[in-house]
Amino acid sequence: MTETFGELDHPPRLLMGPGPINVHPRVLRAMSVQLLGQFDPEFTTYMNQTMALYRQVFETQNRWTFLIDGTSRAAIEASLVSVLAPGDEAVILNCGRFGLLLTEIAERCGAKITMVEGPWGSVIAPEAVEDAVRRVRPRLVAAVHGDTSTTMAQPLAEIGAICRQYDALLYVDATATLSGMPLPVDALGADIVTAGLQKCLGGPSGSAPITISDRAAEHIFSRRHVERGLVLGGADGAAGRRIGSNYFDLAMIMDYWSDKRLNHHTEAAAMLFASRECARVALEEGLSARFKRHALAGRAVAVAAGAMGLKVYGDPAHKMTNVTAIHIPEGLDDQRVRGLMRTEFEIEIGSAFGPLTGKVWRIGAMGVNARKHAVLATFAALETVLRREGFGFTPGAGVDAAMAVYDEAAE
Amino acid sequence: MTETFGELDHPPRLLMGPGPINVHPRVLRAMSVQLLGQFDPEFTTYMNQTMALYRQVFETQNRWTFLIDGTSRAAIEASLVSVLAPGDEAVILNCGRFGLLLTEIAERCGAKITMVEGPWGSVIAPEAVEDAVRRVRPRLVAAVHGDTSTTMAQPLAEIGAICRQYDALLYVDATATLSGMPLPVDALGADIVTAGLQKCLGGPSGSAPITISDRAAEHIFSRRHVERGLVLGGADGAAGRRIGSNYFDLAMIMDYWSDKRLNHHTEAAAMLFASRECARVALEEGLSARFKRHALAGRAVAVAAGAMGLKVYGDPAHKMTNVTAIHIPEGLDDQRVRGLMRTEFEIEIGSAFGPLTGKVWRIGAMGVNARKHAVLATFAALETVLRREGFGFTPGAGVDAAMAVYDEAAE
Numbered sequence: 001m002t003e004t005f006g007e008l009d010h011p012p013r014l015l016m017g018p019g020p021i022n023v024h025p026r027v028l029r030a031m032s033v034q035l036l037g038q039f040d041p042e043f044t045t046y047m048n049q050t051m052a053l054y055r056q057v058f059e060t061q062n063r064w065t066f067l068i069d070g071t072s073r074a075a076i077e078a079s080l081v082s083v084l085a086p087g088d089e090a091v092i093l094n095c096g097r098f099g100l101l102l103t104e105i106a107e108r109c110g111a112k113i114t115m116v117e118g119p120w121g122s123v124i125a126p127e128a129v130e131d132a133v134r135r136v137r138p139r140l141v142a143a144v145h146g147d148t149s150t151t152m153a154q155p156l157a158e159i160g161a162i163c164r165q166y167d168a169l170l171y172v173d174a175t176a177t178l179s180g181m182p183l184p185v186d187a188l189g190a191d192i193v194t195a196g197l198q199k200c201l202g203g204p205s206g207s208a209p210i211t212i213s214d215r216a217a218e219h220i221f222s223r224r225h226v227e228r229g230l231v232l233g234g235a236d237g238a239a240g241r242r243i244g245s246n247y248f249d250l251a252m253i254m255d256y257w258s259d260k261r262l263n264h265h266t267e268a269a270a271m272l273f274a275s276r277e278c279a280r281v282a283l284e285e286g287l288s289a290r291f292k293r294h295a296l297a298g299r300a301v302a303v304a305a306g307a308m309g310l311k312v313y314g315d316p317a318h319k320m321t322n323v324t325a326i327h328i329p330e331g332l333d334d335q336r337v338r339g340l341m342r343t344e345f346e347i348e349i350g351s352a353f354g355p356l357t358g359k360v361w362r363i364g365a366m367g368v369n370a371r372k373h374a375v376l377a378t379f380a381a382l383e384t385v386l387r388r389e390g391f392g393f394t395p396g397a398g399v400d401a402a403m404a405v406y407d408e409a410a411e
Numbered sequence: 412m413t414e415t416f417g418e419l420d421h422p423p424r425l426l427m428g429p430g431p432i433n434v435h436p437r438v439l440r441a442m443s444v445q446l447l448g449q450f451d452p453e454f455t456t457y458m459n460q461t462m463a464l465y466r467q468v469f470e471t472q473n474r475w476t477f478l479i480d481g482t483s484r485a486a487i488e489a490s491l492v493s494v495l496a497p498g499d500e501a502v503i504l505n506c507g508r509f510g511l512l513l514t515e516i517a518e519r520c521g522a523k524i525t526m527v528e529g530p531w532g533s534v535i536a537p538e539a540v541e542d543a544v545r546r547v548r549p550r551l552v553a554a555v556h557g558d559t560s561t562t563m564a565q566p567l568a569e570i571g572a573i574c575r576q577y578d579a580l581l582y583v584d585a586t587a588t589l590s591g592m593p594l595p596v597d598a599l600g601a602d603i604v605t606a607g608l609q610k611c612l613g614g615p616s617g618s619a620p621i622t623i624s625d626r627a628a629e630h631i632f633s634r635r636h637v638e639r640g641l642v643l644g645g646a647d648g649a650a651g652r653r654i655g656s657n658y659f660d661l662a663m664i665m666d667y668w669s670d671k672r673l674n675h676h677t678e679a680a681a682m683l684f685a686s687r688e689c690a691r692v693a694l695e696e697g698l699s700a701r702f703k704r705h706a707l708a709g710r711a712v713a714v715a716a717g718a719m720g721l722k723v724y725g726d727p728a729h730k731m732t733n734v735t736a737i738h739i740p741e742g743l744d745d746q747r748v749r750g751l752m753r754t755e756f757e758i759e760i761g762s763a764f765g766p767l768t769g770k771v772w773r774i775g776a777m778g779v780n781a782r783k784h785a786v787l788a789t790f791a792a793l794e795t796v797l798r799r800e801g802f803g804f805t806p807g808a809g810v811d812a813a814m815a816v817y818d819e820a821a822e
Contacts, residue, residue: 070481245488
């Protein structure tokens with residue numbers, strides 16, 4: 001018996017968790033445009049435009065600025081496996097789940113890892129990074145810019161300088177911050193930065209922008225090996241050790257995105273259309289206006305929570321603007337509250353990972369949802385749910401406080 | 412200066428190469444549906460439905476039938492790296508570019524490889540596979556079902572039986588054939604089969620269906636290691652050697668697609684919507700009607716080519732139905748002819764790889780394009796271009812022959 005289920009048919013839901021979030025309507029439309037062949041001149045023109053667009057989003061001159069066909073985690077792995085050969089030294093900053101993820105991936109690359117660790121809810125001091133880098137002299141230093149598991153944003157400026165001083169490459173996972181918080185790649189001295197669409201860029205998960213400095217690209221190309229059967233004359237290889245993955249071999253992927261157009265994967269054209277439109281939307285708004293919009297929404301979330309007597313988690317000096325974690329008050333049931341937000345109001349807020357499981361909610365205000373109406377709707381709903389669950393606060397306090405933040409900003 | 416280029420604005424192009432091809436309009440619409448959060452009950456229901464749909468497409472009872480978030484090549488690598496630990500023996504069937512690709516990926520997994528090779532344009536005899544398997548006793552035998560580089564379809568039935576006899580796992584790359592040519596996974600005794608959307612399934616590249624037998628899953632789970640920072644109580648690991656990739660760790664990806672819903676990547680929701688709709692379209696048509704439609708279109712292409720005096724490449728007994736390679740006649744310029752097809756008629760036909768570069772054109776009639784009008788339009792255009800390039804044949808012969816194939820089938 002064939003069973004084909006029905007059409008997609010779900011209610012519109014306001015996604016106010018740590019991502020994925022609602023997709024910008026222009027991006028949804030871009031994905032419904034009919035495709036072209038991957039070596040079609042019109043399509044390769046779109047590829048080149050996408051490179052130029054993301055150079056602007058990353059604030060970089062890097063020639064090698066393109067997309068990895070996979071989720072944000074795919075771009076992290078492509079970066080680490082293409083740089084780190086087995087036995088290479090890596091220094092990894094870790095004070096959250098996504099710092100641990102960098103460690104986990106680098107371990108699988110066979111790298112020797114030195115972790116610079118801090119407690120969840122904090123960031124790493126540059127002195128600690130410098131100590132480790134001076135001692136280990138790593139090939140790569142890896143850091144998460146905004147770790148949504150803790151909502152902390154790692155300051156990067158001094159770390160970029162340290163990496164240059166000790167001739168280490170700096171990798172930054174900016175999945176959760178790109179186009180939402182300032183991340184001027186060249187000014188920071190970061191060598192490889194990767195992101196995803198499903199956070200501040202307001203697209204679906206499945207395509208991951210990446211930018212690579214010339215010095216990092218030079219190292220990666222020293223490990224280049226071209227597949228057999230692809231070009232007349234067969235394979236060719238550089239002196240360096242072959243990269244441990246074919247799909248994530250950035251040397252081959254750069255050859256594909258270059259004028260050589262050496263076939264590697266078949267570019268995920270619908271996701272490229274989405275990525276291209278995400279960047280266009282962001283650049284038309286302007287990065288600085290976009291950073292301000294995210295900061296304002298984040299401030300409104302934090303202030304509204306405070307006005308309800310809810311405590312914001314983590315070091316306030318380093319909080320990401322676009323995601324806010326709130327301690328779950330004693331006596332309230334995490335799952336039940338999130339369930340009521342969803343079933344009664346069609347609003348999603350986020351749970352947490354690891355040591356924070358059941359201890360905090362994570363509220364994102366990102367991309368198309370970093371807007372007044374989304375923040376107000378979320379707090380109107382949260383007030384209702386918490387009031388009916390017996391949590392004591394002045395009804396209206398949260399919404400009024402959020403509105404006051406917006407009123408003040410409008411003056 | 413901000414530069415955001417324009418809206419997507421390209422002419423409709425008929426994609427008659429070896430893939431990607433035009434996307435079915437229902438699939439384009441599915442991708443423009445607003446998203447849900449990845450742990451939303453509605454979304455996990457869609458995930459479960461997608462599993463059930465692809466079980467039918469793969470003709471399997473395999474519980475582990477799901478999607479890899481990447482192009483078809485991502486699913487190949489996920490399969491090989493999750494099965495093959497460094498030093499494991501693998502036997503690989505190779506008589507085309509995509510056989511070589513299996514070798515290339517398995518080498519990067521650190522496997523010891525025995526190739527069973529044949530010339531391009533042929534397939535491998537089961538006796539040769541049995542000889543190698545008896546000698547090597549590999550953990551895995553890997554084969555390409557339809558290798559678009561040569562347009563040959565490898566018979567698999569006897570190879571499945573050989574693998575069972577010698578207790579090897581059988582991996583099959585069915586990127587280019589799933590839903591276009593018969594591939595009854597359970598009946599063939601294949602253990603892991605992967606595909607892509609951009610061929611017979613009529614979707615965009617970027618999501619890759621995979622199915623895994625219980626005995627293959629058991630081996631993969633013996634290598635399971637859960638990330639730290641993800642669950643309370645920290646990491647846990649099985650006895651087997653950790654899989655060499657995090658993104659392609661099928662044990663973690665199966666945990667994510669199971670009721671555990673252990674977070675791994677953020678599911679590429681728009682591509683999941685596309686994959687789900689591709690399967691629905693295929694199953695509503697019916698697999699057997701779909702196989703017939705592809706076979707008919709492929710026959711029309713081959714017969715039309717013959718009627719024009721063009722020679723079909725490769726062993727006719729093993730030709731894929733959905734892609735046909737045609738020898739480029741002496742004196743005609745490969746690129747120029749394909750360029751005229753595109754600029755004058757907005758039709759794309761394919762070039763070739765490796766030793767066939769400049770020697771054959773590849774014409775695909777797949778998915779939504781495995782239809783009379785698409786084949787007729789392609790040959791009407793090809794006749795015009797070749798006639799004006801000075802190739803001698805009876806004008807109208809190709810189109811008439813294709814039409815006769817369809818007329819005969821309609822009787």
